[in-house]
Amino acid sequence: MTLATVCLMNVRSRPVKACVHLCRYPSLAASATSDLPGARCRTAMRCGRMWTRKVINIVGTSALVLTGCLAGVALATPVTVTVQDAGGVLVDAVVSLETARPVPATGTSKTVSMDQLNSQFVPAVLAVRTGSLVRFPNNDQIRHQVYSFSPAKKFELPLFQGSTAAPVRFDQAGLVTVGCNIHDWMLGYIVVLDTPYFGKSGSDGRVQIDAPAGSYTLRVWHPRIKGAALSEPLVLSRDALQRRVTVQTTGTAPAVAPPDDRVRALQDKFRRAADPKKPSP
Missing domain, CATH: 2.60.40.420 (Cupredoxins -  blue copper proteins)
Structure with a gap:
């Protein structure tokens, strides 16, 4: 289903109220009847535009099972x-x-x-x-x-x-x-x-x-x-x-270079600079 985000508040075999985030499909706003204060969707939505929450009537059915919110895109x-x-x-x-x-x-x-x-x-x-x-x-x-x-x-x-x-x-x-x-x-x-x-x-x-x-x-x-x-x-x-x-690859995996004498000397020099109390050799 690729309509605007619909979070069903109830699922029964009669019209039920739902929270609609009107983002990509502003034409659905014509179906809105009233604001729904305090309604929240429990699934994180990704939409670059401001959402407007309205209440519309949707015919539900006992066979309908929704486990989240449909966020304007296919599952x-x-x-x-x-x-x-x-x-x-x-x-x-x-x-x-x-x-x-x-x-x-x-x-x-x-x-x-x-x-x-x-x-x-x-x-x-x-x-x-x-x-x-x-x-x-x-x-x-x-x-x-x-x-x-x-x-x-x-x-x-x-x-x-x-x-x-x-x-x-x-x-x-x-x-x-x-x-x-x-x-x-x-x-x-x-x-x-x-x-x-x-x-x-x-x-x-x-x-x-x-x-x-x-x-x-x-x-x-x-x-x-x-x-x-x-x-x-x-x-x-x-x-x-x-x-x-x-895929085709070349060579072998890069080896982890062990610290050589030059690197150890740099490390010792840095430690001595960081700790002035430590005597120099």
Whole structure:
């Protein structure tokens, strides 16, 4: 059902009152009869416009069962995608379902974090919506200088330690490769997407996405993918769908660089600077 949001207050075999959020279908306002003060919908709605609450009469039936509110779109279909290469399933693959036109983001901007721990970015891969804010807290005992020269987002955070750096807003879709000017091996990837339908694979290589029925482009990206992201058409019906995708990869997974003598020296120097009471060797 794709009408305006309807939250049934009662379900019987006679006309019942309902709360209608008039957003995409203002013509339904003609059916409204009176305000319904105090009525609340228990399901989170996503609509970029102001809602108006009115009461209309709807013919209910004992066979009608609603378990939530219909938010102006068809019910979501679960899609499970398993990503693999020739060697097996892949962790940290970003899977997205994209429509012909970008889906506008609604609500407030989401803030996520890419930490710096043991001279590594954690997580190494982030997938975010356009407009999201990303924090780069530094939990190491040495300072880092985070930067990116990627076209989708160019930025640089001066040397810092702790959580003093301001968050960075990613407002353009694309792949952003993040590095550290001090530690060359540190690499992170932020995939910025113009769709709300995306996820990142876990240790089993699987991603589950809930999206309305319709036509999409399925895209799969991985840090070791050979060439551009895999792209193929996908049509969703109302039935749950499972898809296994095989991508070509290059090289091996990036190794976690253990602290060498140079890094240990930097760490010791930073600790001594932070603790003036500690005698220098």
